[in-house]
Amino acid sequence: MEFGRLNQHEFETFVKDNFLHYTQSHEHFSFRSVNQKDVHLVGVKDEDGxxxxxxxxxxxxxLKFFKYFYTHRGPVMDYxxxxxxxxxxxxxxxxxxxHNCLFVLTDPYLLENLRDTKGNILKHYDxxxxxxxxxxxxxxxxGYSVGYSQTSQIRWLSVLDLADKSxxxxxKEMDYQTRRNIKKHTRWMYKFVRYLSMKQIDSLSCSEWLKKNMVSSSVIKIILRRCNVYIQEIVC
Known part of the structure; x- marks a missing residue:
């Protein structure tokens, strides 16, 4: 066997056939290589390539001269x-x-336990x-951390099996509150496009309607400010 750099085609083909996690994907590589230029593709090949x-x-x-590396839920392999x-x-x-590595964080996407929504273990993986x-x-x-961390990804994930389901x-398989939130969102169809400054209120159709109905510009600004805050709260 041989360890070394992989080209984009080799990496993309392998992770598509052996999908593990979205962070180990060609799309992630393309984004990082263009925007941050901090990405490496490495792997192992057998004698036949x-x-x-x-x-x-x-x-x-x-520390100026050294580097920290992260494997992003990888590597993709048979563990x-x-x-x-x-x-x-x-x-x-x-x-x-x-490459002057000082520290490497590796967090393979290996399941430890499969639990129900109440935390009961349905299946354990050794x-x-x-x-x-x-x-x-x-x-x-x-260690087996709980909660959020500033130095690593969350260990506890809520997942939904989508295979062969309408x-x-x-x-029906979701909790009541989750179903309610989805239906509410579908009904109102909130859509965030972009923020506008107070100088751009004339471009809004709603502001034109308000003007036609004799609403002052100061009231328009108050309404828009409140709407802006409301939208931010929904998006967050």
Whole structure:
């Protein structure tokens, strides 16, 4: 096997056939490479050149001369193949050393538990062998955190199985409050386009209607200010 850089086509083809997480996608790579230019595509190939593992990495400056790297829920690979896991992470470490890496955060998209909406465990996934394997390579597990963190992605995700289900079926499987919010949004169809300054109120059709009905400009501004705040609250 061989570890090295992947080109865009190799990466895109592999992650499409072995989809793991949206952060490990060609679209994410394209955005980062154009806007931040901080992205690496690395992976493992067998003797025939077939890609066995792929990972989108990003870098950030740390202490002026060093860099911090993040694997964005990757790599994309068969985590049951411990030899492949060992090979990838060992050579990833060597690769990052050449790029002045001070610290790397890797958070593979591996399920630990599948729970219902009340938190009861429906299914447990055993990841002990994977954790032990990368620990032998010098990686340290940060523990099973809860809540939000400023240094890592959230561990607890609410997901919905969309396979072979109609919209009506999906709605029925949601909580009452969620169904209510969706129906309310559909009925009112809130749509945020852009913010306007007070100098642009004349371009609004609603302001023209208000003027025709003898509403003063000061009242128009008060109404628009209140509407603006209301829209911000909905979007957030």
């Amino acid at each position: 077939t890609v066995l593992a792929a990972c989108l990495l990003t870098e950030a400056r740390s 049951q193949d411990l030899y492949l896991v060992k090979f990838f992470y060992y050579h990833l470490t060597e690769y990052l050393k050449k 990841n002990d062998l994977f954790i032990k394997q990368i620990a032998q390579l010098g990686f340290e597990h940060q 919209e009506d079926q999906l709605l």
